[in-house]
Amino acid sequence: MRTDEPELVDHHCHGIRRGEIDARAVGSLLTESDSSPPPGTSFFDSQLGFAVRRWCAPVLGLPERAGEAEYLERRRELGSAEAGRALLAAAGLAVLCVDDGFPAAELLTVAEMADLSGRPARRVVRLEAVAEAVAASGGPAAGFAEAFARRLAHECSSPEVVGLKSVIGYRLGLDFEACPPELSAVVTAAGEWLRASAGKAGAAPLRSEVLLRHVLYTGARHGAENALPLQFHTGLGDTSLHLRRVDPLHLTAFLRQVQQQGTQVVLLHGYPYHRHAAYLAHVFPHAWVDVGLSLNYVGASAQRVLSEVLELAPFGKVLFSTDAYGLPELYHLGAVLFRRAMAGLGEEAVRAGDWSAGDAERVAHLVAGGNARRLYPRLGC
Numbered sequence: 001m002r003t004d005e006p007e008l009v010d011h012h013c014h015g016i017r018r019g020e021i022d023a024r025a026v027g028s029l030l031t032e033s034d035s036s037p038p039p040g041t042s043f044f045d046s047q048l049g050f051a052v053r054r055w056c057a058p059v060l061g062l063p064e065r066a067g068e069a070e071y072l073e074r075r076r077e078l079g080s081a082e083a084g085r086a087l088l089a090a091a092g093l094a095v096l097c098v099d100d101g102f103p104a105a106e107l108l109t110v111a112e113m114a115d116l117s118g119r120p121a122r123r124v125v126r127l128e129a130v131a132e133a134v135a136a137s138g139g140p141a142a143g144f145a146e147a148f149a150r151r152l153a154h155e156c157s158s159p160e161v162v163g164l165k166s167v168i169g170y171r172l173g174l175d176f177e178a179c180p181p182e183l184s185a186v187v188t189a190a191g192e193w194l195r196a197s198a199g200k201a202g203a204a205p206l207r208s209e210v211l212l213r214h215v216l217y218t219g220a221r222h223g224a225e226n227a228l229p230l231q232f233h234t235g236l237g238d239t240s241l242h243l244r245r246v247d248p249l250h251l252t253a254f255l256r257q258v259q260q261q262g263t264q265v266v267l268l269h270g271y272p273y274h275r276h277a278a279y280l281a282h283v284f285p286h287a288w289v290d291v292g293l294s295l296n297y298v299g300a301s302a303q304r305v306l307s308e309v310l311e312l313a314p315f316g317k318v319l320f321s322t323d324a325y326g327l328p329e330l331y332h333l334g335a336v337l338f339r340r341a342m343a344g345l346g347e348e349a350v351r352a353g354d355w356s357a358g359d360a361e362r363v364a365h366l367v368a369g370g371n372a373r374r375l376y377p378r379l380g381c
């Protein structure tokens with residue numbers, strides 16, 4: 001990283017997988033599919049896989065574009081901890097905001113991510129995970145709404161918490177009925193959920209439409225009152241979602257509803273609907289658009305996708321993230337692909353005479369971290 005390059009605030013990522021990550025696991029973390037690659041194919045034969053060979057191989061002491069087998073062998077020799085440290089250091093992130101709501105003990109915690117990266121790490125609280133913790137601890141259905149509000153406030157009282165996240169897109173879709181449910185409906189739905197979870201080790205995953213909406217609207221209000229932006233999963237994701245139902249345009253009515261109360265809404269990922277998210281960021285002052293995940297998956301096409309976001313999104317509303325999950329390569333790639341895309345896009349605009357060199361530098365700084373520092377007042381670093 002050059003010293004004049006903008007600092008990267010990774011406003012949305014996850015933990016690295018704990019322990020050794022073997023060759024098969026590396027492949028499975030290079031795809032959103034939950035299936036093995038069909039016979040005769042490899043997940044490395046993709047934009048993301050090629051980007052790993054191009055940009056991560058040199059960090060592990062191999063030539064650029066080393067072959068898949070050579071890469072995996074080198075990784076095995078180094079061990080996952082050593083490879084992870086090297087790749088995180090190469091990423092050069094200034095701060096990591098970790099969504100730790102995915103219920104997986106195999107992922108490093110926020111504190112462990114700070115240790116491994118040597119950078120400050122902050123926490124993003126997942127609303128549905130808080131609700132599931134409330135359900136797991138039992139209690140009467142009539143007290144669910146109050147218990148959820150209390151637990152959310154308690155979790156967010158920690159200074160490490162900088163934002164909230166909703167995965168209603170995964171659980172239900174973003175085309176939900178855009179109004180908070182009646183309290184009586186919440187009590188009935190909570191009763192059904194608590195009964196279904198009784199006697200199990202943890203709560204059943206939250207899938208009730210009524211409760212998901214209740215949790216979302218409660219979170220949106222809490223976020224507005226406590227300077228905690230609300231991140232939404234939109235667009236590209238794993239096989240458990242229905243892609244058409246996570247088009248961010250489905251959030252239009254919700255965005256109108258929460259505008260007055262001051263909830264800041266962050267539209268994560270977005271691909272292939274990133275232009276839709278850019279439109280929402282254009283028209284709604286409280287909507288923000290993120291370019292994480294998409295840039296890793298499109299690899300060598302990162303500049304084109306970033307350009308498409310910047311067609312309509314105001315430059316002060318676009319956010320860098322890696323959305324890295326599980327595999328340390330993804331933090332480094334998220335950083336390097338973004339830096340290259342942003343620099344390439346700026347150089348093109350300067351060459352064409354559309355932007356000054358100063359404009360290009362300012363936009364790069366905004367997207368890399370300046371916008372995130374403005375959006376997340378509790379970042380504190």
Ligand SMILES: [Zn+2]
Nearest residue numbers: 012013099323
């Ligand atoms: Zn994520």
